[in-house]
Amino acid sequence: MKWSEICIHTTNEAIEPISNILHENGASGVVIEDPVDLTIDRENVFGEIYELNENDYPEEGVYIKAYLPFNSFLGETVEEIKQSINNLITFDIDLGPNQVTLSEVNEEDWATAWKKYYKPVKVSEKITITPTWEDYTQKSSNEIVIELDPGMAFGTGTHPTTVLTLQALEKYIKGNETVIDVGCGSGVLSIASALLGAKDIYAYDLDEVAVKSTELNIKVNKVQDAVKVKQNNLMSNVSIKADIVVSNILAEIIVRFIDDAWTNLVEGGYFITSGIIQTKKQMVIEKLENQGFEIIEINELEDWVSIIALKK
Template sequence: MRWLQLSIKAPPEYVEPLTHLFNIHGEGSASVEQPGGYNPDEGEKPDPSACVTIRGWLPIDPTTESRKTAIDVGVRLIRHLIELPEIEEVEVTDDEWRNQKFDPIKVGENLVIVPRSTKYESKPSDIVIELEPGLAFGTGHHPTTLMCLEEIEKAVKPGDRFLDVGCGSGVLSIAALALGAEHATGLDIEDDAVKSSIENLEEAGFTEQSTILAGSIPHDQVPEGGFDVVGANIAANVLIMLAEPLIASVAEGGVIITSGVLETRLDEVVEAFKAVGGAVESSRKIEDWTATRITRVTGSN
């Protein structure tokens, strides 16, 4: 079978909507490639403002043209907000599609995201997470995911219980378990995300240490006060709405790591968590995106 590979370059803040567009109308998961030219071994990090390449794949069959049209319409809408180049097209074979190769990505101090098709000689200090190339979006190309992974690496301790609200590909849960968490629970309202997370945790060897659920919180299978670290890489409106159940889910003294919040909405999110017993430990940003570390105040409901 042959495939039509579509690719477009965009600033990091537009990766999420474009990836979603390619995922809805394409086959499998879209990939995101970050520019090279930096050496993580020397402490260098990628330029967070540099354009990235989003790739998606369409089967060449009677549905190809209608899928392309739907993607074109979505890209034209995004062009009302930002200037984008034309979508590039190239036909690839089954083998070329399955065996794409992407460079490993260093995240934080020791986490390394390695596509399964890529050979990587790890160092003793490396904590290697293998993912399918198509899941590269969940590996730190977007500032929100990058900051979430870096904060999880700082927060998770051996034996911790981890909750991921809006788990997507499951990469945050995989990272937490690789860092020594005892168990990870993931939640997502999208069926495709639930399926993807289950498959990726199985591939990573963490099936017995993980539970992936459909839905959001509160949830009858998510105990209040049951988690030491909670990751929530979701939109500001959703974080504000879920502030109370998020605080309720974490043990006293536990940590909630929020991301996916634009700097212009940060104060609203912070106030929502303070109102229900959260205390902000720190906040940081890359470009216009922020990540915040929040603890549950002792004695709060």
């Protein structure tokens, strides 16, 4: 499918009313390209790679971009947008250059455009995550490199909740453990468990796309002998004795299978949970303690929380 990118060169003052006009004419979102973005200092952590090209920005003012279907109504829609923008003058809004340009965009280009922002990231003392399409050279003999192709449905493995979980796995996996990964997504936690020395990893996800994504990524990382993937609803009908149960999903979901985690863990086993927003932390702690778990560690990163519980 082809789309038309409409770009309006205007002023900061006009951003809000013009964005509203674009939304009213069928744009589901807008892109603001403000040259101020080029001078902002940002921390480059957790995969947030900012490689901004100054040639994409105006010297003065801003570009407002939106995407419209390339169809027989496009001409009429663009004229309506132009007329509505021009009418803003009656409200004493400075439109600046007020230049409107159109360009054609192929949907296929969008499908891969995000990849340029995903670079190798060191997420723990040992673990580095790199996309499959990047060339990366191992920096030391004890560095664990996970190659990940998250596709369009899953994260890059560098979200704070995933980082917290990977750091916990690195700390608690000593070797030869049995691990259950609940809600495996792209498979990054299962892969990390295998590369850290776990013997048997069982990866479960209800989403068929997640199962296929995990299967692909475990093959890329050559751990398919250690990781077994299955489509499954949380830990329903699972009867495996595990040393570690790990889950990086929403707090509301975690509390639904705390009893199953308890049943499937060996004595002295660990339940590593993440994906918990600050406001839900106490709820998860109370559920874990009511089940009999001992909370041995709570780690926080940005607004997210990871809880490690021990089956006494």
